[in-house]
């Protein structure tokens with residue numbers, strides 16, 4: 001049976017503490033990399049992968065994220081009256097054509113697994129994608145599109161993975177690998193944030209998943225895991241008895257934009273692709289003052 005991934009869940013209800021003070025009031029996902037907020041990169045990547053419905057899992061006080069994708073009548077009227085057609089297209093184009101957006105509240109930041117579970121009614125009984133907007137992936141073929149084409153062959157649950165230094169395993173969910181075929185990695189277990197000596201491999205899950213709806217049932221129990229949070233990783237492990245799990249070594253560069261250093265790296269890398277900007281950046285850095 002040919003199944004398609006039509007929906008993506010974007011969990012954006014976290015507190016963003018690693019980006020304070022910038023995120024005291026401003027949602028982390030509204031921080032810009034170069035010229036657009038992180039959330040917009042995620043929605044653009046999803047649209048490029050054929051997603052038709054975006055589900056934001058938000059928190060009280062983060063309404064700005066929904067607002068970013070709504071029409072802005074006063075701004076649009078002003079730009080139209082002044083004949084600023086390029087800017088008008090920018091203002092109108094935050095939500096790609098043919099994509100719908102809905103949102104649901106996560107009343108309390110109980111963890112990523114809980115955030116995904118909050119979207120269960122909007123997801124319904126079909127496989128879906130999950131993207132964490134603070135993981136920005138620069139790639140020729142968008143990361144989610146790579147995953148969806150691999151998933152069409154494997155089915156089951158899938159996460160994008162990359163090799164991390166041994167010292168960093170405690171920041172990620174890590175795979176216990178049972179086999180590899182090209183860029184696909186089969187795993188029979190995952191460990192959330194293991195110390196380097198306990199890590200079963202150095203293959204870390206990054207913020208891109210394709211999930212069968214059975215994962216939502218595994219989250220029904222509300223089991224608390226590492227850090228007292230309801231972890232998505234635990235639900236994936238619980239599902240492994242019945243549902244195969246694959247990691248996909250995607251082609252591209254992931255940047256963790258949940259920190260000031262990552263945001264700067266993303267801005268510089270994206271800016272450097274604009275005409276003349278690479279030279280400007282070199283000039284700034286080589287000037288004494």
Ligand code: UTP
Pocket residue numbers: 011012013014015016017018019028057106108109110111112114115132133134258
């Ligand atoms: P992070 O742990 O990276 O985000 O969660 P955070 O909690 O916002 O950031 P720090 O660590 O305090 O700086 C990964 C993703 O999961 C979402 C976050 O918004 C982020 O996109 N998340 C996390 C939720 O939606 N709800 C939660 O309860 C936890």
